[in-house]
Amino acid sequence: MTASRTARERVRAELTREIADLARRQLATEGAGGLSLRAVAREMGMASSAVYRYFPSxxxxxxxxxxxxxxxxxxxxxxxxxxxxxxxxxxxxxxxxxxxxxxxxxxxxxxxxxxxxxxxxxxxxxxxxxxxxxxxxxxxxxxxxxxxxxxxxxxxxxxxxxxxxxxxxxxxxxxxxxxxxxxxxxxxxxxxxxxxxxxxxxxxxxxxxxxxxxxxxxxxxxxxxxxxxxxxxxxxxxx
The missing domain is CATH 1.10.357.10 (Tetracycline Repressor, domain 2)
Known part of the structure; x- marks a missing residue:
């Protein structure tokens, strides 16, 4: 049970980091004002609703x-x-x-x-x-x-x-x-x-x-x- 929770936490941390890394790259092309969770989700191949579980806004x-x-x-x-x-x-x-x-x-x-x-x-x-x-x-x-x-x-x-x-x-x-x-x-x-x-x-x-x-x-x-x-x-x- 504990090991399973630890694995889930590790996966969550890795996905959180990947979302943040993609967002940093988006800063270079869109600027902070153009930052979009939906665009990050598209690049990751994820549904927008899934990304919102990591970053609500x-x-x-x-x-x-x-x-x-x-x-x-x-x-x-x-x-x-x-x-x-x-x-x-x-x-x-x-x-x-x-x-x-x-x-x-x-x-x-x-x-x-x-x-x-x-x-x-x-x-x-x-x-x-x-x-x-x-x-x-x-x-x-x-x-x-x-x-x-x-x-x-x-x-x-x-x-x-x-x-x-x-x-x-x-x-x-x-x-x-x-x-x-x-x-x-x-x-x-x-x-x-x-x-x-x-x-x-x-x-x-x-x-x-x-x-x-x-x-x-x-x-x-x-x-x-x-x-x-x-x-x-x-x-x-x-x-």
């Missing part, structure tokens, strides 16, 4: 694809950071940035699902949050560890955030690892670098650099070094 399928995408991106960033020298905070930042760009270029349609235009009529549920913050957590950890190590030297002439932003800085600080004394200006410089990273990757992936930036990897490296300098990263042993 298009939104359920989209949620699975979004969670899978965030987890894949987060894992890529986590592995990149884990392979970097712990005390080289600028190096860790650059490595994590390249991990985001490399993953996006290798999975452009999944990246577009995560960071492109919202899908009409779809509202991401709370289920996506844990996966969505995996990459953000890595960047927050790099900044937090650098701050605790005394390896952040604020750049000269940096603009101080206005007092009205203090509550927002507190919200960001609350999700960073143990940095209650991190100043608001460091928080907002870190936030600026994070948004600059995804802005660059989105510009490259969605064609805004066409006919302007040719050596894109070198330009990306240079730009991310500039953002690292904005945060003020130094090596811990040179602080």
């Amino acid at each position: 298009r939104d359920d399928l989209l949620t699975t694809l979004i969670i899978d995408g965030y987890n894949a991106l987060g894992e890529a960033v986590e592995q990149a950071d884990a392979a970097s020298p712990p005390g080289d905070f600028l190096g860790r930042w650059l490595t994590a940035c390249h991990a985001v760009r490399d993953w996006a270029l290798a999975h452009p349609h999944e990246y577009a699902l995560l960071h492109g235009s919202p899908v009409p009529g779809y509202q991401a549920p709370q289920d996506t949050i844990a996966a969505r913050v995996r990459d953000v957590t890595v960047f927050g950890r790099i900044v937090s560890e650098a701050w605790r190590a005394g390896a952040i030297t604020p750049p000269g002439e940096a603009t101080t955030p206005p007092p009205s932003l203090a509550p927002d800085a507190a919200n960001i600080r609350a999700v960073m690892p143990d940095v209650p004394d991190m100043p608001d200006d460091v928080i907002f410089r870190a936030l600026t670098t994070w948004t600059a990273l995804y802005g660059w990757v989105s510009f490259e992936l969605f064609g805004q650099f066409n006919d302007t930036i040719e050596d894109r990897r070198t330009a990306f490296e240079h730009s991310m070094r500039l953002t690292g300098e904005l945060v003020g990263f130094t090596r811990a042993d040179r602080a």
